[in-house]
Amino acid sequence: MPDLSRPDLSRPDPRTVPPGGGAADPAGRLAGLGVSQGRAAGPMIRMAGPPALPAPRPVTDPGAEAATVAKALESVTTDLNRRAAAARSQPSGEQAGGAEAAEILEALAMMAEDPMLLEEAERRARDGADAAHALDAAFTQHRDALAELGGYLAERAADLDDLKHRAVAFALGLPMPGLPAPGHPYVLVAEDLSPADTAGLGPDVLALVTERGGPTSHTAILARGRGLPAVVACAGVMDLPDGTVIGVDGGAGEITTGLTAERAAEIVAGERAERARLAASRGPGRTADGHPVKLLLNIGSAKDLRPGAEGVGLFRTEFLFLDRTGAPSFEEQVAAYAEVFEQAETVIVRTLDAGTDKPLPFLGLPAEPNPALGIRGLRVDRVLPDVLDTQLDAIAEAARATGTQAWVMAPMVTTVAEAGAFARRARERGIAKVGAMVEVPAAALRAGALLREVDFLSIGTNDLAQYTFAADRQHSELADLLDPRQPALLQLIGMCARAGREAGKPVGVCGEAAGDPLLAPLLAGLGVTSLSMAPVCVPAIREALAGLTLEECRRRAEEAVG
Numbered sequence: 001m002p003d004l005s006r007p008d009l010s011r012p013d014p015r016t017v018p019p020g021g022g023a024a025d026p027a028g029r030l031a032g033l034g035v036s037q038g039r040a041a042g043p044m045i046r047m048a049g050p051p052a053l054p055a056p057r058p059v060t061d062p063g064a065e066a067a068t069v070a071k072a073l074e075s076v077t078t079d080l081n082r083r084a085a086a087a088r089s090q091p092s093g094e095q096a097g098g099a100e101a102a103e104i105l106e107a108l109a110m111m112a113e114d115p116m117l118l119e120e121a122e123r124r125a126r127d128g129a130d131a132a133h134a135l136d137a138a139f140t141q142h143r144d145a146l147a148e149l150g151g152y153l154a155e156r157a158a159d160l161d162d163l164k165h166r167a168v169a170f171a172l173g174l175p176m177p178g179l180p181a182p183g184h185p186y187v188l189v190a191e192d193l194s195p196a197d198t199a200g201l202g203p204d205v206l207a208l209v210t211e212r213g214g215p216t217s218h219t220a221i222l223a224r225g226r227g228l229p230a231v232v233a234c235a236g237v238m239d240l241p242d243g244t245v246i247g248v249d250g251g252a253g254e255i256t257t258g259l260t261a262e263r264a265a266e267i268v269a270g271e272r273a274e275r276a277r278l279a280a281s282r283g284p285g286r287t288a289d290g291h292p293v294k295l296l297l298n299i300g301s302a303k304d305l306r307p308g309a310e311g312v313g314l315f316r317t318e319f320l321f322l323d324r325t326g327a328p329s330f331e332e333q334v335a336a337y338a339e340v341f342e343q344a345e346t347v348i349v350r351t352l353d354a355g356t357d358k359p360l361p362f363l364g365l366p367a368e369p370n371p372a373l374g375i376r377g378l379r380v381d382r383v384l385p386d387v388l389d390t391q392l393d394a395i396a397e398a399a400r401a402t403g404t405q406a407w408v409m410a411p412m413v414t415t416v417a418e419a420g421a422f423a424r425r426a427r428e429r430g431i432a433k434v435g436a437m438v439e440v441p442a443a444a445l446r447a448g449a450l451l452r453e454v455d456f457l458s459i460g461t462n463d464l465a466q467y468t469f470a471a472d473r474q475h476s477e478l479a480d481l482l483d484p485r486q487p488a489l490l491q492l493i494g495m496c497a498r499a500g501r502e503a504g505k506p507v508g509v510c511g512e513a514a515g516d517p518l519l520a521p522l523l524a525g526l527g528v529t530s531l532s533m534a535p536v537c538v539p540a541i542r543e544a545l546a547g548l549t550l551e552e553c554r555r556r557a558e559e560a561v562g
């Protein structure tokens, strides 16, 4: 959770406070989709995209262009080294892999310092190119040379593109692309964020606002996992100037501009008090009359674990390897899984869910015209069976090493045959409990048959909504279709829960719907046995369940389906 005490709100923002001290709140509002609960306020900074290269400019002083080239490369190097130092100095646990991030940034800084690159760009500038084009051409030449060498060096070619964008932006007087590092807490505003960008956010980020993105995009999920208030699909937010103090309401999906310093401080204090109130709640998930509904955590790595839940319902293992260009080794995987097993009692590990919205470059999957309907999730096994074998081996080994019972489930299971084959491969390795995610309607329709093959089901409502309503989960304009309150989706969930009751096997929900306080009682009423959610959601869901009897939950579910 961000430290809400840090933003310096003592001085009013001169651009947004009216003359005379600002008792009035000349609030402007921008509407978006709230995807991660909570409120924050602070100065916003936009994440710049790659600069567009303008037409070449006539050059009158080639020496000055060559000097700009040198300055651009120097400033890129300095900026990267500064970020590396900041990543290294972060207290452990605040950001994933601070040391690892620092190493990556330092390696990039060294690439930007390459004297051959400087020489080539300066030569082009002295020959008459403007600084931006000289840099662009020199980087492109370097990139092509690396790409031709193949292997590891070819993988570094994409890094050169990143450096080129930074250097060209400098030469054009534009903000550097990539995550900002202003050295103070801020609200990050971007057109969109990749999962890797979101995973790399530092502790200075108070909240996220994007112009694009959908409610179950991975940016939203990662924001929720970090307890960062977030609003997506917020048209017009990129037009606000950097430094504007804005309020972000991640529940209502609203941005407020024109905040007085007093109002901003009130928002920060109010949020802190609400979080403290909810954090005081304890105990297992129960309805008012004591019916148990397990409260589990969705995590992407051990650093997401928090006390107060009854286990881990979804360990998204692909989040460990999002920005990797090489496949994680068996040993590396054992270490990552064991770290979680050591700290949590029951852990449901989901095998890698790659493809479409969660690209894993190291798999080298070819681009597809319709990726959400293509090779993703368990289907990757059709083309790369070794990946699942190694992962199951690593999970089994981590369980043995830590003396825990691993629960494993596969994403995107579509047929009963797929579930059976997966279960056999997991059981061969001694994995205790094997499950299937229900993310496509075909699996929900065959829930009873699936449960003859596996020990439990976990309903991924994010994808189940996407495939039931044929609406891309990243699409901000189709958000109404993705609303998990839709009767069709609730009906599919009810079918799975009924199959679970008949088989005497657990059926949980691990999609984002499980962390919605309005939906959680409906899901309990439909008969699911556990709800798995971002850690930050647990207290509110505990409170929502405790406020209603099971019968009341059932009645609400019936009304909603009806």
Ligand SMILES: C=C(OP(=O)(O)O)C(=O)O
Pocket (backbone or CB within 6 Å): 221, 314, 316, 353, 439, 459, 460, 461, 462, 463, 464, 510, 511, 512
């Ligand atoms: C939990 C789910 O999986 P993910 O969001 O990681 O695709 C889901 O689809 O609901």
Ligand SMILES: [Mg+2]
Pocket (backbone or CB within 6 Å): 411, 439, 460, 462, 463
């Ligand atoms: Mg899914």
